[in-house]
Amino acid sequence: MSTKVSTSEQVKQLLDAYDYFLFDCDGVLWLGDHILPKVAETLKSLKSHGKTVIFVTNNSTKSRKDYLKKFLKFGIEGINKTDIFGSSYATAIYINKILKLPLNEKIWILGEEGIKLELEELGYKTLGANDSKLNEDKEFNPDHEMLTELDPEVGCVVAGLCLNLNYLKLSITMQYLLTKNKSLPFIATNIDSTFPSKGKLLIGAGSIIETVSYASERKPDAICGKPNQSMMNSIKADYPELQANPKRGLMIGDRLNTDMKFGKLGGLDTLLVLTGIETEERVLSLTEEQPTYYMDKLGDIFELTRE
Amino acid sequence: MSTKVSTSEQVKQLLDAYDYFLFDCDGVLWLGDHILPKVAETLKSLKSHGKTVIFVTNNSTKSRKDYLKKFLKFGIEGINKTDIFGSSYATAIYINKILKLPLNEKIWILGEEGIKLELEELGYKTLGANDSKLNEDKEFNPDHEMLTELDPEVGCVVAGLCLNLNYLKLSITMQYLLTKNKSLPFIATNIDSTFPSKGKLLIGAGSIIETVSYASERKPDAICGKPNQSMMNSIKADYPELQANPKRGLMIGDRLNTDMKFGKLGGLDTLLVLTGIETEERVLSLTEEQPTYYMDKLGDIFELTRE
CATH class of the missing domain: 3.40.50.1000 (HAD superfamily/HAD-like)
Structure with a gap:
């Protein structure tokens, strides 16, 4: 049974349980050109708690450099190119390293x-x-x-x-x-x-x-994109502690069939936010493949911590 | 076993056996903007033998009026709008008569x-x-x-x-x-x-x-297009003799999965020409659903008659 995160106590437990927070972008941080409420504050708060934040996106229209610009435009600071794993990057790596073209x-x-x-x-x-x-x-x-x-x-x-x-x-x-x-x-x-x-x-x-x-x-x-594990393997290669103990990682996304599956296949716990594709009704009706947690929106992590 | 039509005697037999000649257009009469060899002469010859020629096309980019212009541009005369059954027309009829929108x-x-x-x-x-x-x-x-x-x-x-x-x-x-x-x-x-x-x-x-x-x-x-039988039913409604005796009809096309299937489902015999999608090798390798006949190109009907 998926747990709804809706109290400050639950958020505190999340912060204790995980060191690595992996985020899908579209539908979680923003919708197209609109940032979602309290996203910048939530990311800042996680970083201030010493958490590692990693961004995993299937949107291939942008390169990692383009993403950096988007983060800055939304006032999200302190993100590096190496924190971003996009499907365009994953595709390039696949062609180079696996296909060896x-x-x-x-x-x-x-x-x-x-x-x-x-x-x-x-x-x-x-x-x-x-x-x-x-x-x-x-x-x-x-x-x-x-x-x-x-x-x-x-x-x-x-x-x-x-x-x-x-x-x-x-x-x-x-x-x-x-x-x-x-x-x-x-x-x-x-x-x-x-x-x-x-x-x-x-x-x-x-x-x-x-x-x-x-x-x-x-x-x-x-x-190459989620839920394929080639991106997960690239991430784990960069973070040996996550590789050794994937249960210290939480994959946060808005899609069951890509984000949640991606996290689960990688051995991570999963958190679904309801700001994108899925609804609470759909989550509650799932008989299997439920996310570990779900919440209304990512910004609740910040808002609930402040209470 | 599909019979290859390659002698004047065989063409004579075709003319004896069929009164209704149904033609796919792209790949049979023309390839895009290029008419195939001896097509105009073949159609003229069939009409001079008192045969009914009917055109059945899945190309929905054109209306029947557009098709008339294309026939004239290629020097094919004596075709009427009612001789042409296109998938755009079939779709309009379906929406009006069957869906009753x-x-x-x-x-x-x-x-x-x-x-x-x-x-x-x-x-x-x-x-x-x-x-x-x-x-x-x-x-x-x-x-x-x-x-x-x-x-x-x-x-x-x-x-x-x-x-x-x-x-x-x-x-x-x-x-x-x-x-x-x-x-x-x-x-x-x-x-x-x-x-x-x-x-x-x-x-x-x-x-x-x-x-x-x-x-x-x-x-x-x-x-609505071939091989769906709604177009065939429209044709038969216009030609009660074909309705009564579909074996007097021959469907000529370049595709097994649309043209040949369309003819066969309608109870007609079928003739595949090799000027479009299919190859002789493919025809000969078929274990079932073979066309009744095949020939290199439609224009052979004219060329072989003249020998």
């Missing part, structure tokens, strides 16, 4: 600049992403040179959330997925079907990936 | 002008489709009024091939699919995963529909 092979990106920046930081050349050549025609042009002439040096296809989506980008992605007898690795940043923005659900990376997956009759060879 | 309810369209024109011809008001307001922002605008203010008069959602696809259109479509407790009828023009264009496979309607389907956790309530 040679640096002279290029990567086609269906997605945004975040993936491109993280891959470039590792020394890769990329194609696609936010290249303005892919958005210059008003109507779909079947003779576009990037569609008619595939680059033979492309050795990998990455797909993620793409807000500048168009038919040309989808079609080129499919060509690369079909080329070389369907042998190019097909890597998904994450497969969230939707994401919350301003009280609405918008189309998530997973739904966009479905299009090229269905058309090419291929499933992604790897999924 | 009242004319005062609007229809949201993820797709092109073809669907809009056919629906308007029946008296419906539509939203979406090729509305230029949906393409005017250079970047995705989460505050776009068509996303933030759904029209309460929308009573049905139609999705089909959308070459002017963007993230805004997908997101609005998802809002309508989720609204009113997911109760709005969700109609697909067709679910072809790809379509052939200039020697390449491009993203088909079915792959685009997968995006909004995955995001909204809804499957289309109806699929």
Whole structure:
């Protein structure tokens, strides 16, 4: 049975029980461009108690540097690039460390600049992403040179959330997925079907990936975001104490099928906040896979401590 | 075992055996903007033998009027609007005759002008489709009024091939699919995963529909194009002799899973041409669901008759 955290005593127990606080971002810290109440204060309070805060996001449109800017914009200080684990970073690490793609092979990106920046930081050349050549025609042009002439040096296809989506980008992605007898690795940043923005659900990376997956009759060879454990392994590599004792870590998120699953698979306890996708009704109706705790909003940690 | 048609004697037998020749268009008559060899001559020859020619296409981007223009552009004369059964027309008929959607309810369209024109011809008001307001922002605008203010008069959602696809259109479509407790009828023009264009496979309607389907956790309530039999039933209603004796009809197409299946389900014999999606190797490897016949290209009917 999931415990609702709603008293100062319970918050005190949380602070005693955990040293590592892992946070999903969208739906937990902020909704799009709006920070949620008392988030900055809560993070500051945790740090003042000597806690390690780590940010784990499936949003691949931004690089870690972009995230740092976002934290500062919201007045959240003292966060370092190494505190942030995004699916774009996880994807770049996967391609480099696990796939071991040679640096002279290029990567086609269906997605945004975040993936491109993280891959470039590792020394890769990329194609696609936010290249303005892919958005210059008003109507779909079947003779576009990037569609008619595939680059033979492309050795990998990455797909993620793409807000500048168009038919040309989808079609080129499919060509690369079909080329070389369907042998190019097909890597998904994450497969969230939707994401919350301003009280609405918008189309998530997973739904966009479905299009090229269905058309090419291929499933992604790897999924780098939550709940996949490659990000968790990167985090534990950086924090040996968490590796040795995952029960000192608490994964805080707004999604059962990504955040809570990610924490649980990693051996951490989990805390669901109700500011994003899920509702209290849904949590209480779960017969299995319940989070360890749930609470109305993250900012309650600060508000309840002050009482 | 599928019979390859490659002699003038075989073509003569076809002409004796069938009165109704049903044709898929893309991949059979033309590839995009290029007519295939001897197609005009073949159609003329069939008509001169007193055969009825009928065109059955899953391409929903065009209305029947648009198709007439395309036939004329290719020098194919003597075709009437009533000879053409497109998935956009089939969708409009389905919504009107089967769903019986009242004319005062609007229809949201993820797709092109073809669907809009056919629906308007029946008296419906539509939203979406090729509305230029949906393409005017250079970047995705989460505050776009068509996303933030759904029209309460929308009573049905139609999705089909959308070459002017963007993230805004997908997101609005998802809002309508989720609204009113997911109760709005969700109609697909067709679910072809790809379509052939200039020697390449491009993203088909079915792959685009997968995006909004995955995001909204809804499957289309109806699929109007081939192989669905609603188009076949419309055709048979117009040709009672075909209704009475479907074996006098031959369905000619380039796809096993749509065209050949459509013909077979309707009780017609089938002829696969190899100018589109399928290969001879694939046909010969089929253990079941083989077409009655196959041939290299439709124009062989004309060329072989002349020998």
